[in-house]
Amino acid sequence: MKQKLLLKIVKYLIDEKGYGVNIPSTYEDLKKLYKALVNIRMPKPIDENILLLEDEYLKLELKDKIITDVKDLKEIEQNIILWKGDITTLKCDVIVNAGNQDGLGCFNPNHQCIDNIIHTNAGMRLRLECNDILKGKTIPTGDIIVCNAYNLPSQKVVTTVGPQVYQEVTRQNELDLASCYKKSLEYAIKNEYQSIAFPSISTGLFAYPIKKAKFIAYNSVKEILSKYNVDLKVIFNVFSESDYGEYRTLFKN
Numbered sequence: 255m256k257q258k259l260l261l262k263i264v265k266y267l268i269d270e271k272g273y274g275v276n277i278p279s280t281y282e283d284l285k286k287l288y289k290a291l292v293n294i295r296m297p298k299p300i301d302e303n304i305l306l307l308e309d310e311y312l313k314l315e316l317k318d319k320i321i322t323d324v325k326d327l328k329e330i331e332q333n334i335i336l337w338k339g340d341i342t343t344l345k346c347d348v349i350v351n352a353g354n355q356d357g358l359g360c361f362n363p364n365h366q367c368i369d370n371i372i373h374t375n376a377g378m379r380l381r382l383e384c385n386d387i388l389k390g391k392t393i394p395t396g397d398i399i400v401c402n403a404y405n406l407p408s409q410k411v412v413t414t415v416g417p418q419v420y421q422e423v424t425r426q427n428e429l430d431l432a433s434c435y436k437k438s439l440e441y442a443i444k445n446e447y448q449s450i451a452f453p454s455i456s457t458g459l460f461a462y463p464i465k466k467a468k469f470i471a472y473n474s475v476k477e478i479l480s481k482y483n484v485d486l487k488v489i490f491n492v493f494s495e496s497d498y499g500e501y502r503t504l505f506k507n
Contacts, residue, residue: 257281259311260288266304267291289374290363297358297385300378308377312405315375319343321407324449324487330505333479335489337451338498341368342375345407346489347447350438352455353413355392357399358384368453368493372411376404380411396433400441410447412438416456423466431456431467435474443482451489454497464500472504 261277264287268275273291278284292308324346327335341349351372353359359373359381373380383401393399398414414437417430434455442450452471456462475488492498 256311256314257284259307259314260284263304263307263311264288264291266301267295270300286364292374292378293359293363293365293370294361295378295381297381300382305377305379309379309405312375312377316405316407321345324451324489327489329487333485333487334475335487336492336498336501336505337489338492338495340371340493341451341453341491342371342406344451344489344491346449346451346487347408348410348412348438348442348450349403349406349408349491350434350450350452350455351411351413352416352453352458352460353393355395355415357388357393357413357415367458369413372406376406376411379404384413396430396437398434398437398441408451412441412450414438414455416460417462418456418460419462423462427462428470431462431470432474435471436478439475439478439486439488440482443478443484443486447486449487449489451491453491453493457497464497468500468504 261284264277264284278287320343322339322344324344327337330336351369353369360367360370362370380401384399387399393415395415395417398412401411403409403411414434416434417427419427435452438450454464454467457464457467479486490501492501
């Protein structure tokens, strides 16, 4: 069933641009080609029937994954959870995406950055909505935009742009990173969501040292939770064992 759905989507995307691409015979190769094609596709109008096929396919994909419900996770301290795993399999109200200033996702086919992974698993509708919101503008560093999560187990995707560190971390870098966390949290609080998950913003390609970024992240969260005095579950989501170790050390101290 999934292969038949993918085949229809892939054929449409190839014909749309006139790519001279051979359609793979195996499901895994077809899946890889599908991801590459949606990654590079510009956010222009598309046949709604194709989006419905993609919705159906991605929902079937989701059924085959292990979904983690935030309600089943233990707090490391009040209202704060540390979790290692794939954020696109986390069932919570809001997930935060560490994006770039264009705000349309990563256009590097099959790239393993969180921006690409979230967009790929949410579906093409996410990029289209981002484009509708931005209308050619960019997202300032430290700011956010909010979209529906579509085919993810969460409800909303907050895309934020963290600071890029070139040499040493500056005071402006610190303020911008704190703003990413604070604005995302304030959105969740003002809209009465019960849970929000953060990746380790800016610590990948944007080169913010995690040993410094984790303190900004933690202190920003504590400040906002204290300011609004709300029962909001905040998940620090990490993917690598080294990042998990960094946060474990933070909480032990």
